[in-house]
Amino acid sequence: MAKSVAHQVAFSPPTASAILKYLTDSKSAFLKDKEGGDEKKWTVVLGNEAGAGLDLDSLASAIAYAWFLSQVEKKPAVPLIQIGREDFNLRAENLYALSLTGIHDPASELLTTSDVPQFPSTDFFLVDQNRLPPQFSGTVVGIIDHHQDEGLHKDTAKIRQISLCGSCASLVASSLPAQVPQELATLLFTAMVIDTNGFKPGGKATAEDREAATKLVPLLAPSSLDDFEPPMPDALHEVSFITALNKELSTRKSDLSYLSGWDLLRRDYKEYSFTLRWMEGEPTIKVGLATVPVALKVWGKKGKLEQESLKWMKHRGLTVLGVLTTFKGKKGVHKRQMAVIITDETGKVDVPALASKFWAGIEGNTELDARIHKKFKLERNGHLPANSAGKVYKQRNATATRKTVAPLVKAILEEGVPISKEADPPGSVKL
Ligand SMILES: [Mn+2]
Incomplete structure (x- = not known):
């Protein structure tokens, strides 16, 4: 594996993860309800499907929005990760981002398609896509996405926030309360960084991405830096911990030599x-x-x-x-x-x-x-x-x-x- 640059990332990963507890609790409660045919009350938050190569944007958006529905809106909600249990291993940058979030064993801690081969009909909240994939049946109750709007699910989706920006995680971040747990902010931020190449000018980042990122930065900033000045949106790509994080993520993403x-x-x-x-x-x-x-x-x-x-x-x-x-x-x-x-x-x-x-x-x-x-x-x-x-x-x-x-x-x-x-x-x- 290529040399890690982790030591340059200046913010410290959280120690105890409240997100992890939410994820494992909601996974087991959902599976238990499904077992008893009582899954109708659940909203399943679904990111897009990209074969075995799930991207971090879908992963982060689904986890963050499900956490919001459950912990803030107090509705039963669980993220369904659209890959098989054995597929987490294929994306080293995802494993790294999840580990910063306190999730070290995603195959057992997250709900995947291996856990539910035949998915029951429930309410769905779509993130990072705006069309319910054909293998699912149910009601789309909301959409947050950064792809071209296909104009679907208008009769049932109470939220349809679709806007063409670099990362769906930016849109999810903007719809969360200002104070989210640090590990959740970290997870969303890693997706935004990887999708926008560290907010580099002339790249995929839009004003919307930069604005959302600027709001998250104070939540991530290292506590050791007392005099940390929040950056201006146009200067994000120059902040040292962001450039280091971008380098770390892209190094891990491109280095696949560890795979069999x-x-x-x-x-x-x-x-x-x-x-x-x-x-x-x-x-x-x-x-x-x-x-x-x-x-x-x-x-x-x-x-x-x-x-x-x-x-x-x-x-x-x-x-x-x-x-x-x-x-x-x-x-x-x-x-x-x-x-x-x-x-x-x-x-x-x-x-x-x-x-x-x-x-x-x-x-x-x-x-x-x-x-x-x-x-x-x-x-x-x-x-x-x-x-x-x-x-x-x-x-x-x-x-x-x-x-x-x-x-x-x-x-x-x-x-x-x-x-x-x-x-x-x-x-x-x-x-
Ligand atoms: Mn995306």
């Missing part, structure tokens, strides 16, 4: 299904594309890439897995690699035929400009089982993301021909 291959593969993952009409029996196969922000040499050497990929493929029932890495090489140059593994457990897929089409499709694509990686030779090092194939490429076009790769994969698999965006006019198919 398994976690890296599932962290930012999309899955597709294609029918191979050109193959005998026309099998339908599943294809996964994982975007991994860590170079293969960090986590995939000595057969680890093959081992972790095959484990993930078995878990998801995949025939093809593409691992798309994105990282900074020496001298800070942005690079991308693409590893592709093909295997078949159904006996219905002609792996050599599929592999040769795949390699031809990738190698013939001028947009990716892919070249075989000389250090990762999957088919020669003995880590792939029989009836499998694999290759690793260096993508010379480091700007081509999964948005480029996914349509190419579709074209290769469904049409069985390589496409080349630059060489061919739209609609033409090179045979």
Whole structure:
């Protein structure tokens, strides 16, 4: 892990956390009521869902607003964190922000989707989103959000505070009473800092974010600094504890080298299904594309890439897995690699035929400009089982993301021909 800069953060984390007590109490009371079919009285505060990569803004906004409803408005309210219990580990900056708030074991202390796989119909208060996700049913009683207003839930939401600013946490902070517990102010503040890059001018921070942050600062300021002068809203980015906190959060956010291959593969993952009409029996196969922000040499050497990929493929029932890495090489140059593994457990897929089409499709694509990686030779090092194939490429076009790769994969698999965006006019198919 990269060197921590925690010691530079000049405010001291709270010792005893009243927020933690509220969270664990409300979680167990909600689960107990749900058990007895008595959950209707609850308002569930729901942040947005971003796969396994929940962001700090949703997390902080949901916790803070649920605390407000419960402790100030005296209504039964609980935040539902929209990730699985095992997914907290995927975001080191979230773990850090939660630890500053006194939450050291979020997987057991917070209510997650693992605790309630089938969510009952309740009242919902939405934060950091303004449309109730389709897997939930119930009444939306309020919305605080910083995304484009979709104009929904107008008949039931008594509060609809939607405003385009850098962080939803700023809007939540503005709607709380002036004196909130220090740890709650800290949690909201970390989300605002990470979303606005420390309130840097010219970034995502708006006047609304700066105003909300300025109000929180006195609650966070180190008590040792007797002569601490609250900053002006336009000078927040120059306050030393804020720049240190921003650096700490972004270092943790970008350093993923501590994650296992398994976690890296599932962290930012999309899955597709294609029918191979050109193959005998026309099998339908599943294809996964994982975007991994860590170079293969960090986590995939000595057969680890093959081992972790095959484990993930078995878990998801995949025939093809593409691992798309994105990282900074020496001298800070942005690079991308693409590893592709093909295997078949159904006996219905002609792996050599599929592999040769795949390699031809990738190698013939001028947009990716892919070249075989000389250090990762999957088919020669003995880590792939029989009836499998694999290759690793260096993508010379480091700007081509999964948005480029996914349509190419579709074209290769469904049409069985390589496409080349630059060489061919739209609609033409090179045979
Ligand atoms: Mn947000």
